[in-house]
Amino acid sequence: MQKVINGLIIDPIIFSYPFVPKCDVCICSGECCWYGVYTDLKEMEMILDKRDLVKKYMDDSQTLDEAKWFETIEEDKDFESGYCAGTEIYNNKCVFLDKNGFCSLQKAAMDLGEDKWNYKPLYCILFPLVIFEGKLTIDDEHIERMHYCNKAKNQTSTIFEAMKDEIRHFLGEEGYKELLDYKNEYFNNVKMEVLDYEIKK
Ligand code: SF4
């Protein structure tokens, strides 16, 4: 059974894929940000509009030259505007990552008392989840590169449990409730199939 919420197919792997209980950049140094991220064109424009603010939250490991913040714009249907641009890599990390592993975009929003995700690209908020070809799924290729959250000994939870706030933010309360119902329905079906298999053995 395929479930669609807010126009996206839900990949049930998000319910069970093992993960750390919580992101903690004091442990992982924010290594998922070392490779940059794809931003929607609208997000890129918003960040450039806020350039003076963002620069206040950058340190000497980052560039204040906004011409070096984004790659070339590309077409991509997985983005709301239909276009995206990658953030550039500077000093072996996303241009917006400071030397302590914190995102300057998030620091700016928090310091102003705003929602911490106000200036952050959606794909940064969602990782290790990703939208790929119309499906909400896991970014297994990127997860593979991680040294903390990809280690079995640290994976005492699931992506779904660890990312509840992010999923709720993304899908909204109604969408999140629908997802919880689908999760219960999905696991009930799995249990029934296992039972059926045991009976037939
Ligand atoms: S996804 Fe992994 S690397 Fe990125 S902040 Fe969370 S724990 Fe750290």
Ligand code: SF4
């Ligand atoms: S924009 Fe911020 S959260 Fe996103 S990859 Fe860059 S440093 Fe990380």
